[in-house]
Amino acid sequence: MSNGVNGKEPHMVIENIDLAFGGTKAITDISFTVYKGEICAVIGPNGAGKSSMLNVINGVYIPQQGSITFEGKKFAKMKPHSAATMGIGRTFQNIALFSGMSVVENIMTGRNLMMKSTFIENALGIGRSKKEEILHREACEEIIEFLGLQSIRKTPVSSLSYGLQKRVELGRALAAEPKMLLLDEPIAGMNIEEKLDMACFIQEINRNRGTTIVLIEHDMGVVMDVSDHVVVMDYGAKIGDGTPEEVMSNQKVIDAYLGVSHDD
Amino acid sequence: MYYRETGQTVKNYTEDRRMVPLREDRWIMWAFLAVLFIGVPMFANDYVLSAIFIPMMVLGIAALGLNIAVGYTGQLSLGTAGFMCFGAFTAFNLLFRVEWMNVWLAFLMSGVVAGLVGIIFGLPSLRIKGFYLLVSTLCAQFFAEWFFNAYPWFLNNSTSGVAALPPFHYRFLPYQEQIFDLFGWDKDYNAYIWRYFIALITTVLLALACKNMVRSSTGRNWMAVRDMDIAANVIGISVGKTKINAFFVSCFYCGIAGAMYSYCYIGNLDFMIFNLRRSFLIMFMVILGGLGSILGSFLGAIFVYGWPILLTRTADAVFGGGTLDTAFIENNSKIIVGTFIVVLLIYQPMGFAGLWNSVKHKLRIWPFKT
Ligand SMILES: Nc1ncnc2c1ncn2[C@@H]1O[C@H](COP(=O)(O)OP(=O)(O)O)[C@@H](O)[C@H]1O
Ligand SMILES: [Mg+2]
Numbered sequence: 001m002s003n004g005v006n007g008k009e010p011h012m013v014i015e016n017i018d019l020a021f022g023g024t025k026a027i028t029d030i031s032f033t034v035y036k037g038e039i040c041a042v043i044g045p046n047g048a049g050k051s052s053m054l055n056v057i058n059g060v061y062i063p064q065q066g067s068i069t070f071e072g073k074k075f076a077k078m079k080p081h082s083a084a085t086m087g088i089g090r091t092f093q094n095i096a097l098f099s100g101m102s103v104v105e106n107i108m109t110g111r112n113l114m115m116k117s118t119f120i121e122n123a124l125g126i127g128r129s130k131k132e133e134i135l136h137r138e139a140c141e142e143i144i145e146f147l148g149l150q151s152i153r154k155t156p157v158s159s160l161s162y163g164l165q166k167r168v169e170l171g172r173a174l175a176a177e178p179k180m181l182l183l184d185e186p187i188a189g190m191n192i193e194e195k196l197d198m199a200c201f202i203q204e205i206n207r208n209r210g211t212t213i214v215l216i217e218h219d220m221g222v223v224m225d226v227s228d229h230v231v232v233m234d235y236g237a238k239i240g241d242g243t244p245e246e247v248m249s250n251q252k253v254i255d256a257y258l259g260v261s262h263d264d
Numbered sequence: 265m266y267y268r269e270t271g272q273t274v275k276n277y278t279e280d281r282r283m284v285p286l287r288e289d290r291w292i293m294w295a296f297l298a299v300l301f302i303g304v305p306m307f308a309n310d311y312v313l314s315a316i317f318i319p320m321m322v323l324g325i326a327a328l329g330l331n332i333a334v335g336y337t338g339q340l341s342l343g344t345a346g347f348m349c350f351g352a353f354t355a356f357n358l359l360f361r362v363e364w365m366n367v368w369l370a371f372l373m374s375g376v377v378a379g380l381v382g383i384i385f386g387l388p389s390l391r392i393k394g395f396y397l398l399v400s401t402l403c404a405q406f407f408a409e410w411f412f413n414a415y416p417w418f419l420n421n422s423t424s425g426v427a428a429l430p431p432f433h434y435r436f437l438p439y440q441e442q443i444f445d446l447f448g449w450d451k452d453y454n455a456y457i458w459r460y461f462i463a464l465i466t467t468v469l470l471a472l473a474c475k476n477m478v479r480s481s482t483g484r485n486w487m488a489v490r491d492m493d494i495a496a497n498v499i500g501i502s503v504g505k506t507k508i509n510a511f512f513v514s515c516f517y518c519g520i521a522g523a524m525y526s527y528c529y530i531g532n533l534d535f536m537i538f539n540l541r542r543s544f545l546i547m548f549m550v551i552l553g554g555l556g557s558i559l560g561s562f563l564g565a566i567f568v569y570g571w572p573i574l575l576t577r578t579a580d581a582v583f584g585g586g587t588l589d590t591a592f593i594e595n596n597s598k599i600i601v602g603t604f605i606v607v608l609l610i611y612q613p614m615g616f617a618g619l620w621n622s623v624k625h626k627l628r629i630w631p632f633k634t
């Protein structure tokens with residue numbers, strides 16, 4: 001993995017984002033850059049505004065101010081649909097799977113943007129319908145194999161364990177062949193084996209597919225291990241930005257994490 | 265017990281996405297189709313066709329239509345009978361006014377017209393959800409009643425509300441007359457046996473089309489919007505388009521059900537029967553049969569429609585015909601249906617379809633228990 005901060009092409013530039021819900025400010029004037037092909041970790045205490053930041057990036061929340069430049073195109077606000085079209089994939093902190101569908105169906109939904117057959121073709125089983133279904137099924141099976149979900153591909157997702165559900169959600173995001181993946185606490189709440197598996201998957205996706213990854217994570221060990229670049233948030237503001245080593249030696253960050261009040 | 269799955273393997277994805285994956289299920293299906301296409305026409309009399317098979321299929325299609333909106337896409341709707349009404353009127357006006365019209369094209373057009381009306385009344389779903397949407401779809405019901413009252417031309421200017429209809433010309437085969445001559449059949453195109461076949465073919469085709477949609481991207485998008493619309497949006501599914509699409513398809517089915525209702529079942533056109541009560545009954549069929557299940561839609565229709573008939577017949581058989589007051593039987597059947605709905609939904613929220621699935625699961629793993 002090359003170090004993203006030093007002399008790499010920016011993939012996404014976030015500038016002066018402000019987000020408030022009524023009176024409460026969730027994000028205050030945040031700017032940072034995510035470089036192509038890096039793993040960028042966003043860390044910070046609970047309520048720091050990390051999930052809100054991801055929601056701004058893919059258009060679920062609309063910021064009051066600021067801009068997002070993705071692959072050279074500048075947006076004052078994103079729309080979820082166009083974010084998906086541009087190649088931004090996403091998993092959620094609280095699992096957001098389609099609970100009434102099986103594993104393979106969930107993953108297949110991830111490819112909806114590539115499936116062009118109309119409902120009439122699908123209803124009659126004519127035209128592109130069958131071919132597309134088989135073609136994309138093959139692509140999804142590769143993901144199923146990569147994530148080790150073969151034995152449960154037909155299982156309804158609602159009956160899976162938390163760890164497996166997280167994995168399926170990653171699979172669904174991956175199915176879209178995103179250029180950038182936003183992962184909101186993909187490792188939280190798992191047991192140690194599941195954590196290791198998930199960390200490996202994330203690194204492999206980054207390495208083999210060249211996918212840029214923005215990752216929210218609490219486990220500092222994992223963050224130090226996998227990330228090229230760390231952004232630290234506290235109370236909606238950015239308090240640190242740099243390589244893991246730089247960030248870890250930053251006094252503000254240490255304070256935020258250890259809860260020490262730091263008087264100047 | 266019945267199922268023997270050992271050795272049934274799939275070798276490719278085409279086989280894996282078969283409509284009916286298990287060999288044993290395919291046998292059941294073929295046997296069932298053989299009964300419907302050969303057995304029933306051979307042995308059933310007009311009463312059985314007109315009072316049991318035809319209405320059950322018609323209502324099954326209406327329930328399936330509603331299920332597409334409610335069960336598959338999660339959009340509540342109480343306008344079912346209103347959409348059926350538009351379908352029925354389209355079929356009537358086409359067959360009545362257009363010389364070269366045939367039943368199949370008329371049915372197709374009733375679906376399309378009802379579907380377009382459905383899009384209009386589905387538009388609020390872009391903004392509102394749940395009970396509020398229920399109210400907005402209710403408007404479709406009242407709109408239909410008002411519309412056909414206000415424009416009696418569509419009813420052939422009948423003043424009674426029931427169109428005094430000229431005999432329907434059932435044109436459902438190419439060279440129909442010649443074919444009937446050839447086989448020496450009685451040219452009563454209005455006979456129940458032909459209505460039965462028209463209803464049966466329509467039902468089978470629509471059920472197949474629905475199955476095809478729900479196992480493809482169309483159905484997955486519906487279910488994605490139902491299960492979690494924000495996540496659907498984030499992976500690029502256009503939630504608005506999907507809802508509108510679901511409303512169109514749902515109302516397309518309801519529209520054809522309406523056309524079948526007047527053409528295959530009751531044989532006249534009366535917009536008063538497409539009332540709110542019918543919308544509710546169809547909603548019961550969907551809930552009882554199983555949300556998001558094709559089989560369930562038909563099971564629900566069979567039960568809700570067939571139960572009172574079964575009860576009346578049983579009462580007649582036990583107590584002798586005519587001894588019991590029909591109102592008494594009717595009220596009792598309502599009480600029993602109501603109780604049954606409550607009990608069933610407590611134990612099996614997925615209705616008859618859920619019940620069938622759990623029975624099937626037991627049969628598949630027998631002699632093991634879990
Ligand atoms: N939809 C929302 N409506 C109101 N407040 C919100 C909403 N989403 C987040 N917030 C608030 O924004 C702040 C940041 O939340 P969040 O982004 O979830 O933090 P993190 O993911 O870092 O734990 C919190 O104070 C939270 O209560
Ligand atoms: Mg969060």
